[in-house]
Amino acid sequence: MRLLLPLFLFALTIEVLEAAEVVATIDVSVDLAVTGAEAAETAAVEATVTNVGTTVTRAGEAGIELEGDAAMTGFGRVSREGPGFTQGTFTYRQQFPLGVGPGRRSTANPEISLSWGARTNGVRSGNTNSIQFTNPTISNVRALNPGGKGTSIRVRSSNTRLLAPK
Numbered sequence: 001m002r003l004l005l006p007l008f009l010f011a012l013t014i015e016v017l018e019a020a021e022v023v024a025t026i027d028v029s030v031d032l033a034v035t036g037a038e039a040a041e042t043a044a045v046e047a048t049v050t051n052v053g054t055t056v057t058r059a060g061e062a063g064i065e066l067e068g069d070a071a072m073t074g075f076g077r078v079s080r081e082g083p084g085f086t087q088g089t090f091t092y093r094q095q096f097p098l099g100v101g102p103g104r105r106s107t108a109n110p111e112i113s114l115s116w117g118a119r120t121n122g123v124r125s126g127n128t129n130s131i132q133f134t135n136p137t138i139s140n141v142r143a144l145n146p147g148g149k150g151t152s153i154r155v156r157s158s159n160t161r162l163l164a165p166k
Contacts, residue, residue: 012138014092014112015154024056026092026112028070054094068094076120087117111144112153 016024054066069092076086092112117137143153 012090012116013156015156017152017154024054026054026068028090028092066094068092074116081122084120084122085117086120087115090114090116112155113140113142114138114155115140 012026012028014026014028015022016026054068055063056066070090072088072090074086074088076088077084090113094111115138117139119135138155141153141155
């Protein structure tokens with residue numbers, strides 16, 4: 001029998017900067033399902049991107065919302081009691097140029113890829129299993145076609161936590 005514990009949220013914020021100013025923000029929500037046999041002490045992790053929102057902000061104007069394409073893969077071993085790990089890869093593509101920057105001449109059309117990982121620690125307390133994800137790491141960040149001069153990418157992630165019934 002397979003057990004599917006509730007999903008937990010992994011959040012990324014990707015900022016596209018031109019001349020050290022943020023011109024586009026990409027917010028990504030990711031659900032990671034923890035699956036495995038009901039009696040098992042460890043479970044596999046499956047990652048699915050559930051929401052990708054891109055906000056392009058030009059000086060003096062309101063933000064414009066765009067949808068992008070994103071994919072994430074993940075795997076790991078999450079122990080219900082004790083240490084474990086989870087890791088994966090993430091890619092993002094914007095189908096339209098962001099058209100940001102002075103005079104809107106920039107053709108930033110970024111394709112961003114990165115690797116992510118986190119340590120896990122399962123704690124059982126009464127009828128509740130608590131799986132904590134700590135020390136999230138982002139590595140191997142690559143951006144293809146970022147756009148004009150001085151364009152850079154900054155990525156931030158947030159700690160996550162899963163609470164599931166026993």
